[in-house]
Structures are given as C-alpha cells and as structure tokens.
Amino acid sequence: MKIKKFIIKGKDIIMQSAREQFFQYLARKKLRFTSQRAIIFDVFWSVDGHVSPEELYRMTKEKDRSIGQATVYRTLKLLSDAGIAREVDFSDGVTRYEPYYGQKHHDHLICQECGQSVEVVDPRIEKLQEELAWQHGFTLSGHSMYLYGYCSQCSGKQA
Amino acid sequence: MKIKKFIIKGKDIIMQSAREQFFQYLARKKLRFTSQRAIIFDVFWSVDGHVSPEELYRMTKEKDRSIGQATVYRTLKLLSDAGIAREVDFSDGVTRYEPYYGQKHHDHLICQECGQSVEVVDPRIEKLQEELAWQHGFTLSGHSMYLYGYCSQCSGKQA
DNA sequence: TTACTGTTGATTCTCAGTATCAAATTCATT
DNA sequence: AATGAATTTGATACTGAGAATCAACAGTAA
Ligand SMILES: [Mn+2]
Ligand SMILES: [Mn+2]
Ligand SMILES: [Zn+2]
Ligand SMILES: [Zn+2]
Secondary structure, three states, rough: OOOHHHHHHHHHHHHHHHHHHHHHHHHHHOOOOHHHHHHHOEEEEEEEHOOHHHHHHHHHHHHHOOOOOOHHHHHHHHHHHHHOOOEEEEEOOOEEEEEEOOOOOOEEEEEEEOOOOEEOOOOHHHHHHHHHHOOOOOOEEEEEEEEEEEHHHHHHHHH | HHHHHHHHHHHHHHHHHHHHHHHHHHHOOOOOOOHHHHHHHHHHHHHHOOOOOOHHHHHHHHHOOOOOOHHHHHHHHHHHHOOOOEEEOOOOOOEEEEEEEOOOOOEEEEEEEOOOOEEEEOHHHHHHHHOOOOOOEEEEEEEEEEEEOOOHHHHHHHO
8 A cells, every 4th residue: 555655656756757857858949838748748648558649649639629630749759859758669560659757778578469568678688789789880879679479378379 | 703603602502592492482372483473582682681662663673664563562571471581670661671591580780870780690689588588478489679879980970 | 019939730741551453374174 | 275263463542650731829028
C-alpha cells in the first residue's frame, strides 16, 4: 500500500518534471505551450506504453473532440525532439512512441506470436556497441536493437 | 591479379549456388523459375548491396523493358522467404534488401551524415543477446541491430 | 490598436507497398 | 497436339501512414 502510493507519487513527480522539461524545451525554441499540447502530453503520459499516433489521436479526441490528427503527429515529434518521447519500431508497419523521460535507455524483446514486448537492457552489450563503432572510426550517437522471438507462453504452442 | 580473379570466381560460385537455392526453393513450393525471376535475381545479385525495390525496378527495366514493378516486389519477397535476401531498414523510409546467401549474419553501422553503412558483427554481442532473451524466458529467433553515428570523415565536420 | 509570430484543424498530397484481375504462360494428362 | 488446371504477369486501382498546405486563429510586444 505505502509502497504503491510511493510509486504513484514518484511517477507523478516524474510526470511533472517531464511536463516541465517539455515547457522548457518549447520556451527555449520560442514555441508555445498550448492547451492542445498539454492535453496530448497528458494523455500520452497516462498511457505510459508504446502508442501509435493514430491510437493517441483517438484517445485525445475523447478529451477534446476538436483536436486534429495533424496536431497529434506534430506534438509527438516535438516530444521526441524535447527528449521525453522516443520512437519505437516493432516492424509491424506502425511507428510507436514511448515516454522516455528519466527512464534509463532500454531495448525491446518482442514475442512474434502474441506481440508482447519486454523492455531489456544489458550494459555489457551497450559497452560493446560503443567499442564496435569506435573500432570503425565512428562516433556513436545512438542505436536501435530489437530482439525477436517467442515468449514462454507462446513457445510451448510452437510447431 | 590472381587473387582478384579467385575472389570473382568465388563470388560467381556463390551466385550460382544462390541461384540454385532459389530454384530449389521455388520447386519445393511448386513455383516456377520464370525468366523475369531470373533477371531480377541476376540484377539483384550483381548489385550486391543494399537496394530498394524501386531502385531494383529501375535497374531491371534496363535489362527488360517489360518487367513490372509488382513483379520486383514479389520476387524480393520470394528471395527473402528462400533465405537468400534479407530486408534491412536504415530508418530513412525505404526498405532495402541485401543478398544474404552464404553470408555470415551481420549488423549495420550507419553514418547519419553521409549515409554510408558498414557491416559489422561482434560474436560477444550476439551471445549476450541470446542470454538476455533466455533470461526472460524467450526463445530468440532473430534480431535487428543498427548503430547510428558519424563516420571519421563526417565527425570532423560536426558542430 | 496594430503588426508579427506561432498554432490549429481541415484538406490535400505523397509515396511505399498491396490487392485485384484479365491476359498470358507453363504444366500435367490425355 | 489438345485440353484444362495452376501459376505468373503487368497494368491499374487502392490503402494507409505520414507530410505539406493554407486560411483562420491566438498569443505577444510596441
Ligand atoms: Mn519501451
Ligand atoms: Mn548489410
Ligand atoms: Zn508470446
Ligand atoms: Zn559519414
């Protein structure tokens, strides 16, 4: 109970910080923190998962009928640039976004049967990636890594 | 000279084997090794790089004016299924294909400035990926890993 | 107020990739 | 060779994600 409350409070604080960072980013770029952007941010943050622009569009519409789809796309791009959202691509044709503020970097392990995804990270891999790039004279600025397979439930059903 | 000749000969042998594997695959699936498929295969193989369907379409047209774009798309898909081509996605909006027969698995290191890509592989990373999936109860069937950064030429020009 | 800059939603557009389909080709049997 | 079934083809229409356009709108500062 206490722990859960603590966690929720923690998440809430993070949310406020992220909101603040978004605000700061906009200010720095002389852009405005409009009501639409606020709504989109809030819904996006409350989902806290891997959400496509179209999904988010549907959800924001429930809060505000008048919000346009283009604005959702635009805002997600802004959130990316501000460093509080990240694009993820599970190779199923839709680009998704996930909250990224204060979150450690992670990669994804995806079940090809049921679609569930697990967030994973291995510091040793991260280190080796850096080395690998270095060996080829590259300055590494980022990477994307997706591990595809079958989860414990689904690998039983496999042929 | 001799070495180059040997390499070319080697490549040629591989090409023949890949062609043979394509043929076998088609036979197994009761599909036909048509002239169009042969042409597309040959051009694809001669390019030996990361080529988009549209690029390949343009190139095959130079060999045979009458080949349709749909056939190129279809054939690339067949080559994928046959295990002699692989889709690659450098996150620039186009899916590319690369020959994959007899080639060791590799990942890609991409320069975000000039677009050049380097094929890389680190057995230690591959191993750790396997372990990582295992730890989460997953059976790993594949992965995609792209390292983004700036090559030695381009990192000089960086701001 | 005015002038200016950024924002919005609707709409149109683009572009990769797919679905459709009638005509053509190839294969299997007779 | 003739028949008929199965596969393949290229043209064309279509789809769906995302971007571009644009006129109306909303803050901002003088
Ligand atoms: Mn994630
Ligand atoms: Mn490659
Ligand atoms: Zn599963
Ligand atoms: Zn470069």
